[in-house]
Amino acid sequence: MNITVRVWRQEGPAATGHLETIEATDVSADSSFLEMLDLVNERLISAGREPIAFDHDCREGICGMCSLVIDGVPHGPRRATTTCQLHMRSFTDGATITIEPFRAKAFGVLRDLVVDRSGFDRIIQAGGYASVNTGGAPDANAIPIGKGEADLAMDAAACIGCGACVAACPNASAMLFTAAKVAHYGHLPQGEPERDRRVTRMVETMDAEGFGNCRNYYECEAACPKEIPVDFIAELNRDFRRATVQGGSR
Amino acid sequence: MNLDSKIPSGPVQDAWDKHKFDMKLVNPANKRKFKVLMVGTGLAGGSAAASLAELGYEVDAFCFQDSPRRAHSIAAQGGINAAKNYQNDGDSVWRLFYDTVKGGDFRSREANVYRLAQVSANIIDQCVAQGVPFAREYGGQLANRSFGGAQVSRTFYARGQTGQQLLLGCYAGLARQIDAGNVTMHTRKEMLDVVVVDGLARGILTRDLVTGKIERWAGDAVVLATGGYANVFHLSTNAIGCNVTAAFRAYKRGAGFANPCYTQIHPTCIPVHGEQQSKLTLMSESLRNDGRVWVPKATDETRPPGDIPEHERDYYLERKYPSFGNLSPRDIASRSAKEACDEGRGVGPGKRGVYLDFRDAIARVGEDTIRERYGNLFDMYERITDESPYKVPMRIYPAPHYTMGGLWVDYNLQSTIPGLHVIGEANFSDHGANRLGASALMQGLADGYFVLPATIGHYFATHGPDKQPVDTDHPDFARVEDDVRGRIKKLMGVNGTRSPASFHRELGRLMWDKCGMARNARGLTEALQRIPELREEFWHDVRVLGSGESLNMMLEEAGRVADFMEFAEIMCRDALTREESCGGHFREEHQTEDGEALRNDADFTHVAVWEHTGEDSTPNRHTEALDFPNVHLATRSYK
Numbered sequence A: 001m002n003i004t005v006r007v008w009r010q011e012g013p014a015a016t017g018h019l020e021t022i023e024a025t026d027v028s029a030d031s032s033f034l035e036m037l038d039l040v041n042e043r044l045i046s047a048g049r050e051p052i053a054f055d056h057d058c059r060e061g062i063c064g065m066c067s068l069v070i071d072g073v074p075h076g077p078r079r080a081t082t083t084c085q086l087h088m089r090s091f092t093d094g095a096t097i098t099i100e101p102f103r104a105k106a107f108g109v110l111r112d113l114v115v116d117r118s119g120f121d122r123i124i125q126a127g128g129y130a131s132v133n134t135g136g137a138p139d140a141n142a143i144p145i146g147k148g149e150a151d152l153a154m155d156a157a158a159c160i161g162c163g164a165c166v167a168a169c170p171n172a173s174a175m176l177f178t179a180a181k182v183a184h185y186g187h188l189p190q191g192e193p194e195r196d197r198r199v200t201r202m203v204e205t206m207d208a209e210g211f212g213n214c215r216n217y218y219e220c221e222a223a224c225p226k227e228i229p230v231d232f233i234a235e236l237n238r239d240f241r242r243a244t245v246q247g248g249s250r
Numbered sequence B: 001m002n003l004d005s006k007i008p009s010g011p012v013q014d015a016w017d018k019h020k021f022d023m024k025l026v027n028p029a030n031k032r033k034f035k036v037l038m039v040g041t042g043l044a045g046g047s048a049a050a051s052l053a054e055l056g057y058e059v060d061a062f063c064f065q066d067s068p069r070r071a072h073s074i075a076a077q078g079g080i081n082a083a084k085n086y087q088n089d090g091d092s093v094w095r096l097f098y099d100t101v102k103g104g105d106f107r108s109r110e111a112n113v114y115r116l117a118q119v120s121a122n123i124i125d126q127c128v129a130q131g132v133p134f135a136r137e138y139g140g141q142l143a144n145r146s147f148g149g150a151q152v153s154r155t156f157y158a159r160g161q162t163g164q165q166l167l168l169g170c171y172a173g174l175a176r177q178i179d180a181g182n183v184t185m186h187t188r189k190e191m192l193d194v195v196v197v198d199g200l201a202r203g204i205l206t207r208d209l210v211t212g213k214i215e216r217w218a219g220d221a222v223v224l225a226t227g228g229y230a231n232v233f234h235l236s237t238n239a240i241g242c243n244v245t246a247a248f249r250a251y252k253r254g255a256g257f258a259n260p261c262y263t264q265i266h267p268t269c270i271p272v273h274g275e276q277q278s279k280l281t282l283m284s285e286s287l288r289n290d291g292r293v294w295v296p297k298a299t300d301e302t303r304p305p306g307d308i309p310e311h312e313r314d315y316y317l318e319r320k321y322p323s324f325g326n327l328s329p330r331d332i333a334s335r336s337a338k339e340a341c342d343e344g345r346g347v348g349p350g351k352r353g354v355y356l357d358f359r360d361a362i363a364r365v366g367e368d369t370i371r372e373r374y375g376n377l378f379d380m381y382e383r384i385t386d387e388s389p390y391k392v393p394m395r396i397y398p399a400p401h402y403t404m405g406g407l408w409v410d411y412n413l414q415s416t417i418p419g420l421h422v423i424g425e426a427n428f429s430d431h432g433a434n435r436l437g438a439s440a441l442m443q444g445l446a447d448g449y450f451v452l453p454a455t456i457g458h459y460f461a462t463h464g465p466d467k468q469p470v471d472t473d474h475p476d477f478a479r480v481e482d483d484v485r486g487r488i489k490k491l492m493g494v495n496g497t498r499s500p501a502s503f504h505r506e507l508g509r510l511m512w513d514k515c516g517m518a519r520n521a522r523g524l525t526e527a528l529q530r531i532p533e534l535r536e537e538f539w540h541d542v543r544v545l546g547s548g549e550s551l552n553m554m555l556e557e558a559g560r561v562a563d564f565m566e567f568a569e570i571m572c573r574d575a576l577t578r579e580e581s582c583g584g585h586f587r588e589e590h591q592t593e594d595g596e597a598l599r600n601d602a603d604f605t606h607v608a609v610w611e612h613t614g615e616d617s618t619p620n621r622h623t624e625a626l627d628f629p630n631v632h633l634a635t636r637s638y639k
């Protein structure tokens, strides 16, 4: 197929960026979106021009490294699909596709389509863990956990930390990401001892990192490649209220 | 080259406990005086960094991704083995040990494997305590499945995302230590060399992938947890960034490289679709629990799979290996698929594929149950191929997936350079010539949580007090930095016409053809001739644009490809010298009449360790003899 891409180019964090138009001919409909970009890059290189920088690694929808806003939608048009798992057959021949970085105050552009998502790591560092040291753990079956709760914990833990929720949100809020991590531990007895401390510190860090407030637009859920439900945000809010207003002690 | 394996004497069951007692300890108050440089923060590196920090060591950790949570451990789908015997089906540490030694085709170290089996149970306890959401039964107990050719159910899993959940668990532990100030995490930094001072590993050089800055780091020990080298084939199931650079740089500084020819070709991957392909996607082996593998009996078959009647199908794994059937180990299943396709009975484009069919399983347990078990995998398959496995059989073909070879380490996980430790897939130690399913996560976490934290203390206790303090101003750092800068300058200065990727593709194709699933002397000799030529071409014609002082992914790629180009040569050399077939290493000259691997125990019951002897000089091959007092050498049969 033949397509036209309008792609964001920006030399560095401080540079001003612009959209550049590039024709991409003879793209296989079976190739992935990133393979299409590989091809565009190969051709840029032969023409002596610097290739487009974009983040990616596993290319199988699990590491959360790929990003891109494609025609205005984080990870593009296919529901529950990361950019690396998106295939060119999802586009029509002759289409013009606009490709931009994930944009948010807390995600600065490093170059072209590459952004800095380290704010997410700092949110996790603020409490996204159960404080146990290596060694001395009791037998794994000593704490039975009902299948229902375990499954809910797993639903939340499926988050790949890509940041699409932030890119989709008009306020660039990281609420769905944070809520998923809080809910993962919230549904497990292992998370119980630090429940209040975790939610308080993680929400504070989220604010300090410059992520916006959640105003219940729910664009995040629609953009999430792992379909993390917004119900977890309601759970976070409940936990947060209890921890702060009602003076939690954990 | 000193290849003293330091395996403790006495019965294998007591070896680890005895060793732990015999090792010297570091006084708790002194631990913070020792700094560890942890390179790579996947399952092995992340768990080790967190555990060492908890013990009180100072840790600086490095990864080339933007976060430790991206490491490719995350992509492991199927599960993690542990000898818990929760299912009461006769499992034990001894059985896991036995299965792993046999599965590795008698080319691993018994004592290492026993230790792995022994700590496997602690790993599950540890992960559950950290909140890893493993699958559970209705009664609240952990669920298990049988996996990867095991006849007991000892595999723990978290849907099809076991690697992700384990990595997130260990990343969380790491995050906690970063928050506590015990680990300093450096992301988007790639290690480009090791600094050896007076024979001890004392530091590393990194390049900041955002600013291009070359930086020096000094420490009391260096740990490489940098994964495997399957991307030497260009197309593999590894992440695009996976590379051999860190391990290869260490090799060039004196670390022995063991068994580079042992590569695992995974039987169930989505077949290649075309020239623009950048990677291959694995479909979890757990699918073989319910899917049946087959090809048409006739070579000229053109009907769609659903129209081919039962008696015209060849369920070749069930036919050839009746007792293991579709669950036969990876090397055997891969080779059988290749054989069927070589006979012209393959399916799909180019006839390089076989069917993995769920029709019977869906009829037996219903589509809902199959969806519950494999829904996410089926969805992934459909996204990539545009076909629904609920309706038509999957098409699969083997692809490079894991590398059993790696830097040589002794029982303490120390390489031939004192102070340089190697853990996880980056070392060679536990899988022999073939890795069983659900064993990679187990080994990564065993090394990181339990083995290294114990053995590194012994190194500090024995090398600590009398060691000269070294900082980054030491002349050896300056020398290595010159080398690193020189290499980057050289890459940027070639100014040729071809992209690094095009060289990678060409190298990959060559390696897949000559040193892939089946190898022979002629092909390997040809490869050994072609690789240096290709390298020549690379250094004359590669084109790297932009600057070294900014984010430059082309430069990163060029550096990695350059190392693969050199590494490929020792891989072929190793494959050529090993005149036998074992596990993932299949030499066509050495097979039984019915096409099974034929080991040569008399001459090759050893680890081959390659020593770098200088640029343009042939490396030396050393050996470490292997001993099998417990699991007696036998022909591996799954019939």
Ligand code: FES
Pocket: A055, A056, A057, A058, A059, A060, A061, A062, A063, A064, A065, A066, A067, A082, A083, A084, A085
């Ligand atoms: S590259 Fe890993 S999720 Fe897309």
